[in-house]
Amino acid sequence: MGLCPDELRHLVIRPTLEYLDQYSLAAETLLMGTAAVESAMGYELKQLSGRGLGVYHITPRSHQLLWDQYLAKDPDLASRVRGLASQHEFLLNPHSELTTNLRYATAIAWLIYVRKGKPLPKADDLPAMAKFWHRHFHSRPHASVNAYIERFKSLKKQSNLAA
Template structure:
């Protein structure tokens, strides 16, 4: 199956950000750039143990649940709503590989937490440069 950048944007990234109440053109552009143009940079660096579209490690995945979502039950419930019923319980990390919306949501939360509330850059192509400083 072949997926274009625009399909990824329109069918995965935008709906996921809208579902989280976090959509804006800059956040959408950032995640698209992170997925297609910057896998070697920063927070979403390609790693041997990275999973899914954004190369999220199992330890990053557990950490976002244990140290971030555990203290935000409403948000945790929304994120959990994106995951499969049984697969998530048996192997939560597999959701990063098989569920694009879930993986995108986790990527967005990792980015948000790393930014500590700082706003996204205003210019369209600036997010990739910013991402390199997050590692």
């Protein structure tokens, strides 16, 4: 059983993007599609054939690189992101936050895209969103642009998503 798409969107993704002062419909749509293709909306929290963790299947290596190469250069943003993490668990096992803390994982997933410095496609351009995911995030070994589109269309049938 995965996550309810509308609840993930309204209770996790949108508030997290707003907290980071980076909300847009395109960003929200991209993260919904990412969750759909990477983990089937949380149905697969640990990637069976890889090391990806959580609803976005972020690898510990990607997580560490984001902190070391991107967030370390922006202390204000790093502080905001750190504010989403749990007090003690983050210090003991920061990668576990990717599985157990949806808002933290959402912030990290979003910043993986942001650090690339590329403009987002329009929220309603599903093929462009799929290509953007594949080029800048893609962690599933056999996932393709077509897989993103199929999972997103399936997700759309279950929710009120744009695109």
